[in-house]
Amino acid sequence: MDTERAPVMADVARLAGVSHQTVSRVLHDHPNVRAATRDRVLAAVRELGYRPNAAARTLATRRTRTLGVISFNTTLYGPACMLYGIEQAARQHEYFVTVAAVGTLDRRSVLDAVDRLRDQGVEGIIVIAPQTSAIAALANVPSDVPLVAVGCGTHAALASVAVDNEAGAELATNYLLDLGHRTVHHLVGPRSWLDAQEREAGWRNTLEKRGAEVPEPLAGVDWTARTGYELGRRIATDPDVTAVFCANDHMALGLLRALQQAGLRVPEDISVVGFDDMPETEYFGPSLTSVRQDFDELGRRALRLLIEIVGDPDAGPQVVEEAHHIVIPPNLVVRTSATRPRP
Amino acid sequence: MDTERAPVMADVARLAGVSHQTVSRVLHDHPNVRAATRDRVLAAVRELGYRPNAAARTLATRRTRTLGVISFNTTLYGPACMLYGIEQAARQHEYFVTVAAVGTLDRRSVLDAVDRLRDQGVEGIIVIAPQTSAIAALANVPSDVPLVAVGCGTHAALASVAVDNEAGAELATNYLLDLGHRTVHHLVGPRSWLDAQEREAGWRNTLEKRGAEVPEPLAGVDWTARTGYELGRRIATDPDVTAVFCANDHMALGLLRALQQAGLRVPEDISVVGFDDMPETEYFGPSLTSVRQDFDELGRRALRLLIEIVGDPDAGPQVVEEAHHIVIPPNLVVRTSATRPRP
DNA sequence: GTGGGAATTGTTAACGCACACAATCCGGAG
DNA sequence: CTCCGGATTGTGTGCGTTAACAATTCCCAC
Numbered sequence: 001m002d003t004e005r006a007p008v009m010a011d012v013a014r015l016a017g018v019s020h021q022t023v024s025r026v027l028h029d030h031p032n033v034r035a036a037t038r039d040r041v042l043a044a045v046r047e048l049g050y051r052p053n054a055a056a057r058t059l060a061t062r063r064t065r066t067l068g069v070i071s072f073n074t075t076l077y078g079p080a081c082m083l084y085g086i087e088q089a090a091r092q093h094e095y096f097v098t099v100a101a102v103g104t105l106d107r108r109s110v111l112d113a114v115d116r117l118r119d120q121g122v123e124g125i126i127v128i129a130p131q132t133s134a135i136a137a138l139a140n141v142p143s144d145v146p147l148v149a150v151g152c153g154t155h156a157a158l159a160s161v162a163v164d165n166e167a168g169a170e171l172a173t174n175y176l177l178d179l180g181h182r183t184v185h186h187l188v189g190p191r192s193w194l195d196a197q198e199r200e201a202g203w204r205n206t207l208e209k210r211g212a213e214v215p216e217p218l219a220g221v222d223w224t225a226r227t228g229y230e231l232g233r234r235i236a237t238d239p240d241v242t243a244v245f246c247a248n249d250h251m252a253l254g255l256l257r258a259l260q261q262a263g264l265r266v267p268e269d270i271s272v273v274g275f276d277d278m279p280e281t282e283y284f285g286p287s288l289t290s291v292r293q294d295f296d297e298l299g300r301r302a303l304r305l306l307i308e309i310v311g312d313p314d315a316g317p318q319v320v321e322e323a324h325h326i327v328i329p330p331n332l333v334v335r336t337s338a339t340r341p342r343p
Numbered sequence: 344m345d346t347e348r349a350p351v352m353a354d355v356a357r358l359a360g361v362s363h364q365t366v367s368r369v370l371h372d373h374p375n376v377r378a379a380t381r382d383r384v385l386a387a388v389r390e391l392g393y394r395p396n397a398a399a400r401t402l403a404t405r406r407t408r409t410l411g412v413i414s415f416n417t418t419l420y421g422p423a424c425m426l427y428g429i430e431q432a433a434r435q436h437e438y439f440v441t442v443a444a445v446g447t448l449d450r451r452s453v454l455d456a457v458d459r460l461r462d463q464g465v466e467g468i469i470v471i472a473p474q475t476s477a478i479a480a481l482a483n484v485p486s487d488v489p490l491v492a493v494g495c496g497t498h499a500a501l502a503s504v505a506v507d508n509e510a511g512a513e514l515a516t517n518y519l520l521d522l523g524h525r526t527v528h529h530l531v532g533p534r535s536w537l538d539a540q541e542r543e544a545g546w547r548n549t550l551e552k553r554g555a556e557v558p559e560p561l562a563g564v565d566w567t568a569r570t571g572y573e574l575g576r577r578i579a580t581d582p583d584v585t586a587v588f589c590a591n592d593h594m595a596l597g598l599l600r601a602l603q604q605a606g607l608r609v610p611e612d613i614s615v616v617g618f619d620d621m622p623e624t625e626y627f628g629p630s631l632t633s634v635r636q637d638f639d640e641l642g643r644r645a646l647r648l649l650i651e652i653v654g655d656p657d658a659g660p661q662v663v664e665e666a667h668h669i670v671i672p673p674n675l676v677v678r679t680s681a682t683r684p685r686p
Numbered sequence: 687g688t689g690g691g692a693a694t695t696g697t698t699a700a701c702g703c704a705c706a707c708a709a710t711c712c713g714g715a716g
Numbered sequence: 717c718t719c720c721g722g723a724t725t726g727t728g729t730g731c732g733t734t735a736a737c738a739a740t741t742c743c744c745a746c
Contacts, residue, residue: 006487008702019726024704032724049485054464055401056702059731064398066441066463073427080423084416087444096463098409098441101430120409120439121397144349225626250623257626280593283568283600285628351732362696367734375694399732402701 007048016044027052058121066096067306068117071128072105076223077278078295079128082151085299086126093307098122105129107137114141124310126150126302127158130193146309148324150302151295152194159309159324161302163293165195168330169202172245172273172291174210175332180340181243181271183212187231187255188219189247199247199275215240220251228254236262241270242341249274249281252288256337260285271338287335294328301326350391359387370395401464409439410649411460414471415448419566420621421638422471425494428642429469436650441465448472448535450480457484467653469493469645470501473536489652491667493645494638495537502652502667504645508538511634511673512545515588515616517553518632518675523683524586524614526555530574530598531562532590542590542618558583563594571597579605584613585684592617592624592633599627599680614681630678637671644669 013020018037025033026041033041044050058064069086071079083099090097098120100113110129117125124146127138138147139157149160176184186203189196200217207214218234220227228251235241236259246252252274259266266272266286274281277292305326356363361380368376369384387393401407412429414422426442433440441463443456453472460468467489470481481490482500492503519527529546532539543560550557561577563570571594578584579602589595595617602609609615609629617624620635648669 010702020703021705021727022725025725028704032722034724037724051462053402053702054462055398055407056731057704058398059396059402059702059733060704062731074417074430075420075424075427077418081418083442084418084444087417087442088446091443091459096441096459098439099426099430100434101427103431116434116439119394119397225623229626253623254626257628257630260628280568280596280623283572283597285600285603287600353732363733364697364735365695368695371734375692377694380694396732399701400734402703402732403734405701 006053007050008053009050011048012041012044012050015048016040064096064121064123065094066098066120066122067303067310068120068122068125069097069099069128070110070113070117070125071099071101072130072134074099074101074128078151078276078293081295082128082299082302085296086150086303087299088296089300089303093303095123095303095307102129105131105134107133110134110137111141114138114145118142118145124148124306126306127152130195132192132194132197135194146306148302148306148309151298159305161298161305161326162328163298163330164327165198165330166202166205168275168291168293168332169199169245170206171330171332172275173203173206175289175334176243176245176271176273176338177206177210177212179243179271179338182341183207183215184243184245185215185235185238185241186217187228187235187244187246187251188217189251190222191219193223196247203245220247223248223250225250225254225257227251229258231255232258233262235259235270236264243271243338244273246272246274249276249278249284249288249290252281252290252337253284256284256286256288267337267339268342271341273332273338277333282335284337286337288337289335290333291330292333293330298328301328349396350393351396352393354391355384355387355393358391359384407439407464407466408437409441409463409465410646410653411463411465411468412440412442412471413453413456413460413468414442414444415473415477417442417444417471421494421619421636424638425471425642425645428639429493429646430642431639432643432646436646438466438646438650445472448474448477450476453477453480454484457481457488461485461488467491467649469649470495473538475535475537475540478537489649491645491649491652494641502648504641504648504669505671506636506641506673507670508541508673509545509548511618511636511675512542512588513549514673514675515618515634516546516549518677519586519588519614519616519681520549520553520555522586522614522681525684526550526558527586527588528558528578528581528584529560530571530578530587530589530594531560532594533565534562536566539590546588563590566591566593568593568597568600570594572601574598575601576605578602578613579607586614586681587616589615589617592619592621592627592631595624595631595633595680596627599629599631603628610680610682611685614684616675616681620676625678627680629680631680632678633676634673635676636673641671644671 009020009023013023026038102109102113127149130152149158173184188200218231232255274288274290277290281288281290352363352366356366366384369381430440445452445456470492473495492501516527531543561574575598617631617633620633624631624633
């Protein structure tokens with residue numbers, strides 16, 4: 001078979017008639033290399049198809065230029081987008097990203113994932129793990145690898161990048177109240193997620209601030225349409241409900257379906273607002289008004305923050321300064337799923 | 344700051360009073376090590392918190408235990424799931440996975456991604472890149488790194504794992520014909536994707552086989568609900584249409600919306616069948632009958648195939664044998680969006 | 687007790703690159 | 717013509733691990 005080994009720097013040097021060090025200099029754009037020499041080296045590089053060995057470079061420089069991403073479930077729309085944003089930004093900054101998906105968010109698996117990544121030598125880790133338990137587990141990882149949490153609520157005890165969930169919930173709730181609804185019901189996401197908690201808080205605070213009655217919220221076990229559907233069937237039996245704010249778009253989809261099956265019309269009978277603004281929400285029946293969060297941007301910002309921390313050797317990751325909490329404001333995308341209540 | 348370096352094998356050896364080679368032996372479960380020695384070494388490892396340096400190991404063994412995944416857009420449901428399946432399986436086999444997202448599928452960016460991954464030393468690459476152009480670009484990458492395409496149609500010129508698109512389209516088309524529809528219309532996905540082509544072919548072949556008229560298909564520019572909606576508005580104006588097979592679920596969602604807006608009822612006036620069976624389709628209005636493909640499994644199979652090729656040094660990746668084309672049969676999930684036509 | 691072989695441990699040399707330092711070259715001032 | 721300083725190039729070593737080989741120890745049969 002092809003037992004011929006990949007060419008190494010010494011091979012290039014020999015072919016170009018220089019020392020390996022000169023080859024290294026050319027490769028690193030060192031200034032003091034005669035133009036003729038540089039050309040000869042580059043020609044040799046091309047001829048041999050030489051590519052530097054990453055492991056050797058890492059061993060010598062102690063830098064892997066690799067970052068890790070831990071994600072709970074990259075299948076969900078939000079995490080998938082953030083991962084995409086992270087990868088984009090990483091490429092720009094000439095970093096590699098290796099992913100570690102965890103099936104469950106218990107302490108063990110999260111710490112395992114961190115370990116795997118550390119074994120591989122990542123210089124920093126971004127965590128897409130919105131559950132409170134995950135954040136807790138992360139609090140006491142060895143401090144030799146910087147951590148950034150992304151999309152995990154805004155009150156994490158780590159450097160973090162997140163959308164302002166409370167502001168988003170406030171936007172949605174105010175919008176519905178402004179339309180004239182007496183109050184707004186709420187489908188809460190799974191309460192083990194910070195995002196669900198914060199959205200619920202934002203909703204509740206807004207109602208209280210405006211002196212509206214705070215109805216009992218319905219909490220889901222997960223973020224799926226199925227859960228939205230099941231809670232929706234209960235909503236449908238309550239004649240008092242005129243407006244519902246859903247913790248995310250999937251749940252809203254399930255809710256829409258349940259209401260429709262119950263013979264209720266949206267928005268004529270009940271107004272609905274979602275959260276996330278996934279690309280499909282515009283085509284729900286009816287088109288869903290939703291709070292938009294820019295997951296892509298979230299991912300990019302997280303990566304930039306991490307690189308800043310990594311490149312900045314003085315500040316340890318545990319030193320969570322003001323600047324290490326980035327909060328991005330959401331905005332409301334108005335479509336047709338909400339309207340003023342019937343008199 | 345904490346300038347103390349991470350402990351290395353020599354440190355462990357010194358503390359345990361043995362040579363570094365003995366440490367290495369213990370770490371690799373080499374048989375000929377006295378139990379007492381092993382214990383002393385393990386104790387030293389624990390005490391120092393020693394973790395082997397991946398770069399050094401790679402340099403010595405010439406193995407990175409890292410695989411690359413190139414994906415067009417990890418934001419889409421299919422790719423996201425496959426990536427997830429891949430990562431799961433990789434972990435099981437003790438491989439790392441690093442991702443390279445490409446924004447566009449032109450030759451350049453795909454080859455760039457391959458290069459980046461090779462620079463990092465991946466032992467093999469899985470490509471989630473369903474466009475024909477991507478497959479073409481991949482045909483002539485240097486053969487020193489094994490490639491596997493996943494979810495990219497079944498006729499790729501590479502080792503591949505894919506769902507049987509034609510069979511899936513046949514399933515859907517036959518189902519609608521069996522319900523009594525004279526013929527079935529089709530919303531084609533973007534024709535630059537193999538999957539779209541294969542689904543269209545399956546649909547067309549089935550109609551021809553059964554002697555049904557083959558109506559002009561409507562081709563989309565992408566897979567989005569928006570496109571489905573736009574094509575759907577045209578479908579809605581054609582009184583002959585009684586059944587539509589959509590190339591994917593997102594397009595079906597857009598179609599449902601367009602039909603509803605046109606005052607047509609599904610399934611009473613028009614039956615609709617989708618493809619993919621995403622988790623939400625059950626909650627569309629109405630609940631969508633769809634062809635299910637198990638993306639997760641696709642990813643896992645792709646990884647296993649790749650590991651087989653990587654671990655098998657004799658067969659080059661270009662040697663695409665029978666066994667290197669894995670085709671997974673889809674199945675139809677029947678819900679309520681299709682029924683027999685009105686007389 | 688002693689030779690022989692297996693079990694156990696140590697020594698040394700890669701692996702491929704970067705960095706510190708030494709050596710050489712060149713042109714112009716003296 | 718000689719010497720000096722900067723530009724250019726070469727030499728040697730370290731990074732932390734594995735693997736080939738050498739050395740030592742141990743145990744038992746003779």
